[in-house]
Amino acid sequence: MLLISGWQIRAPSNLTRFVLLALLSVSLMLLDARGHHLQKIRAGLTVIFRPIQVIAAIPVRVGAAVIDFIHGDETLRAEAERLRSEQPILLARLQKFEAIEAENAHLRQLLGTSALVAERAVVAELLEVASEPFRRTVVIAKGEKDGLYLGQPVIDAYGIRGQVSEVGVLQSTAILITDPGHAIPVQVNRNGLRAIAFGTGAPDTVSIRYLTASSDIKPDDLLVSSGIGGGFPFGYPVAKVKKIVNDPNESFLDITATPVAQLSHNREVLLIWPAKSVLPAEAKKTAEIKKPVPQSKPVEPKKPAVVPRPAVVEPAKPAESTTP
């Protein structure tokens, strides 16, 4: 196969072509993964190949339409009834929530810590296409012009689903918290124990790593986002601890948890724009530049300011806040 001697003017051999294209692939991968230099090219290609995705989404759309047609008014009426009965309960809860929010803001102001502002949320439709095998991604039918940004939290009615990993012109990709390349800083709701939930690639499991056997964590503990890292806002439910295995040969506990968001029910998601929590130190800085902000108090924060980090956490790297 190899033509070392006798260079002739002829089409390159199979092997030559393979080697050249392999080199090209490797350089593409390096450019894409390391430097993110190919965002524009990828965005363009995504627009070109969008028809394929639209075709692939047709069967599910048609199926849903047929099911709606068969069930007809019955389900719609039942659904409306259910929603009508649910609404007063939710509104009642919201009343209490608003009071608590005001109280919370007041207390935070007294303490001189960051004030949490209400977040903006937008409902986004998902495009029904499958993700790469053993990766967990969804395609969101919203893009740059809707103000999406890299690392934006994606939630649903029950908890955090993932984050935007790629912003295109017409559509974006989000990786779910179960994706093997994803990690999210969490804390145990019961006692504030901090941990990191890593995706595994399995559709309904995240794993909590780097917790020692002495950690106070139990099955059925709710894990909420801790807000550390600045990517996700604080306090959204992430997962429920399913199983804890303490293997004496291992230095850390083997903990699996089930995400609380409905990851496999692909219909709609909520995109949120977390309000930047204004730390007093930052507020002071902005106050110097701009007009004075009333809540900026000259109180030094006890904790160092949270530095926003790149959205996707490298899974191989144990973070500093994992051990209690």
Place this chain on the structure above:
Amino acid sequence: MSLGHNARRRLIIAASFLVALVLSILPWPVWTEQFRPDWVALVLIYWCMALPTRVGVGTAWSVGLMLDVLYGSMLGENALAKSLIAFLTVRFHLQLRMFPRWQQAVVVLLLVAANNLLMLWIKNLAGQAPSTWSYLTPSIVSMLLWPWLFVILRDIRRHGNVS
């Protein structure tokens, strides 16, 4: 058909790859995902075996790149894996043609498994490797599908008079 021979061949091959791409991103229930066969690899193996002078590493690379874009994976990941499949298939197409169908299926298993392991390796370097052993189930499903897909594609090729 009023199309020329070359144009018709291109059209049929492109259409078969298009169908494979659509099948690759067609949504199924989540639990079936680990059994999803590698449609693009199967179609690619067939054409590389039947028409090694027409379909080869270059086609494989382009289709792989399209798959990368559709899946949102690293650009070049699937392209590299698919060109490996094409390279090996073209290299051994004469032997492959002589094999009985079941033996071909075993080779398909090996080729798709090589493809999957290469991708797993790349993903591992990028820190996205899944912590599951079911990574090799697609190659087994691909093997089981091969005899049927072979017959379908062969009929399409004969009917369309593609050579």
